Amino acid sequence: MTAAVELEGLTKVFGDVRALDGVDLAVETGSVYGFLGPNGAGKTTTLRILTGLARPTTGSARVLGHDVVRAGNDVRAAIGFLPDVPAFYPWMTAPETLRFFGALFGVGGKELDQRVEALLDLAGLAGVDSKVGEYSRGMRQRLGVAQALINAPRLLMLDEPTSALDPIGRRDVLEMIGALKERTTVFFSTHILSDVERVCDTITVLDRGRVVRQGPIGEFKRDRGAARIAIEVDRGGAALAARLASEPWCVGCTREGETLSCAVDDVDAARRALPALVAARELGLVRMVEEETTLEDVFVELVGGAR
Amino acid sequence: MQGFRVFLVKEAREITRTWRIWVLPAILVAVGVLGPISALLAPALVESLAGSQPGVVIEIPEATTLDAYLQFVGDLTQIVLIAVIIASAGMIAGEVRSGTAVLVLTKPLSRQAMVVAKVVSNSVLVALSTALGSFVCWVLTVALFDDALVVEFVEAVAVWLLLALFFVALMALLSVVLRSQAGAAGAGLAAYLLLAIASGWGPAREYSPAGLVAASGRVLTGENIALVWPVVTAVVGIVALTVAAAAVFTRQEL
Incomplete structure (x- = not known):
């Protein structure tokens, strides 16, 4: 089976700084994969490369079998992505936001209606009529997870989805991620250890651009x-x-x-x-x-x- | 141009549902109202000022339709063009700065489609606002003066509109390259100043978009000016600037 994410010798250099230094990684399809590291470890840089927002200096990155540089369109069509601070158009409502993103994926008609309704329920935003600009941070984050699911992605990438949330917001978002287990592969970057323990089955620890260790979470604790x-x-x-x-x-x-x-x-x-x-x-x-x-x-x- | 249509619809809805629907049209309508009225009142105003100076006698001709239209296109070339430059400065930089670009560009939306949709939507807004302001100016001018010079007026406004669309495309490129709304606005205003200065130099006036800067007034007064090269270079410039903006944006890391 093709790995959901494969990194080989992935390196990213900004001036004199090696943000990523030969990262090798394989995310098994169907897993909830924690990408763990302190701030500045290179987690966001990795996700930016995987989503086509940045290019690797050397090495390769493949998502669902597609090279992220050569087949960016195929990658973007198959993934859902939530950046660390999701920014929405403040004049749209949540249903309008989901419809807009769904339309970008070519989803329309009754199928889009059904997905929007289901995702609003999942995000706890059904019946919320206000514009996104009036949302709390937690509501925006939940909408962020919902928009990342509008195309029923084969791979969901989440960048620090809980880092700026209060305990209730964190619980809500983690419950949403937990509900996705077995429905899609989740690649989840964070520096919050308890979040990883709660939802992930496999983790990679990254520090200063290098993989320090990777494997099943139980193995980490045992060894x-x-x-x-x-x-x-x-x-x-x-x-x-x-x-x-x-x-x-x-x-x-x-x-x-x-x-x-x-x-x-x-x-x-x-x-x-x-x-x-x-x-x-x-x-x-x-x-x-x-x-x-x-x-x-x-x-x-x-x-x-x-x- | 993956996602172009969907993003263009989003842009149209954003214009109609935010401050953007009010600013440029309001400025154009205001200019359209002020052109004929200030032309009408200018002689009386100058006379009253002159009258307050003992011994000064100034003969002021009656205001005409031409004065009203000249006032309008003069305001277009100065006030409105500056407003267009400032309003377009955040075209791409605004989306990048706010973070919405990250969210939409990780979907099946090409960066070329985003840039072209931005240029098209801003151009349509400028064109419709210009049509609205021009219509208001024409109605008032007919009411206050007469219905002469309509063809010349339309030609003069069309020439200005081409110049404005050239600046919309230029602002797209500056917005992408400088990645700052304020920086793009400053650079756009500097570019306008340079173009205005260049319009005083014969070869630049005859063979570049600089020839459009003062052309509207000259079209109204019936001067026989050669506009072929300024128009051609402006149209080519709009396409080239848009393509360049898309190419630079495609290579940028976000």
Whole structure:
């Protein structure tokens, strides 16, 4: 099956700055793919190249099998795109906006009516009569997702779709993206880790124009970073923390009152030893929980460590 | 020219539903009203000013239809052309700056189609506004003076309209190249000034669009002037400037 997005050695140079430096990437068709990186990593530049707004300096970019430079028209006909700050014609209403974009795709008649109605429902904008110029940021972003779907795209590209939204706006947009799973391939750039954890199944981490790592999100958490085990005792937390620090499987131990958080490099050994150590000191074990490695831990390790 | 028709319809609707439907037509109507009225009142005004100076006697002829039309085309060449330049300056730069260009150009809309639709829609607005203003001027002139010089008046306005359309195409190119509404407006006004200066130089007046700058008044007064080359070069210039704007825009990164 053709990959939805394929980048090979993609490089983009602005003067002395290498915004992208030999990026290789393959987005599997049908996935919700997170394109993750700090601000300035090169995410937007990549999307601008994929949508034909910019050209690569070297390397190649293919979307749904089409070269983005040589077959830009074929690419644009098959994708939906939401820029980071979508700008609409302020004098149009939401239905007019969707009809205009639908007409650009050659969609018309009853089919366009049905799509507009469905997308207004999806965006929660059905019955909103005001002009887009009067919309809140969240409403514009939801309309942005809706316009990106007007052509029933095979690939939906979203550039930081939640970055400037309040929590409710973020939730709404993420729910819209979540609802698209299995309907289309979604390529989703962001620097908000919790958004990626919530909707993506595969991610690429980009930093300073280079791919730092890519793969399924679960693999990231499994392979990266020490596991943590939190234990809470009824007393003697300070002494226990000092004792745990000397254990060979303990990478580090922090304490807040009687609650200890231990970074461990051998989870099985820690699981067996911890209750025994607590019992040996005649302490009461109130709670023992394995803390899941978050994408934030992984991200900081991959990107933050290099800074 | 993928998407041309859809984008042109959008442009037409944008003109009718925003401030753009009021500004240029209103200026043209105002100029159309002021031309005949100021021509009518000018002698009385000058007489009253002269009368306030003891010992000064000025013989002022009665205002005529020609004076009314000359006043109108004079305003076209100065006030209205400057308004056209300023109003057209954001033709492409405005869409790029606001971010709407990014959204529409990631759809099946070619950049050539966008530029040509912009030039066509702005040209039609200028042409219809000119027709409206000219009609108002003609009605008032007939009411206040007589119905003479109609053919000359139409010819004079047509000559000015060609010059205005040349500037619309020039503003498309400047708007694309400079990527700034203010910058394009400044450059457009500078280009107008240069063309006006060039119109004082014989070869430029005879063989370039510079010959159109002062031609309207000369057509009205019945001067026998050769307009073939200014008209041909203006038409070729409109096409060339539009093609150049589309070519530059196609190569630009957004």
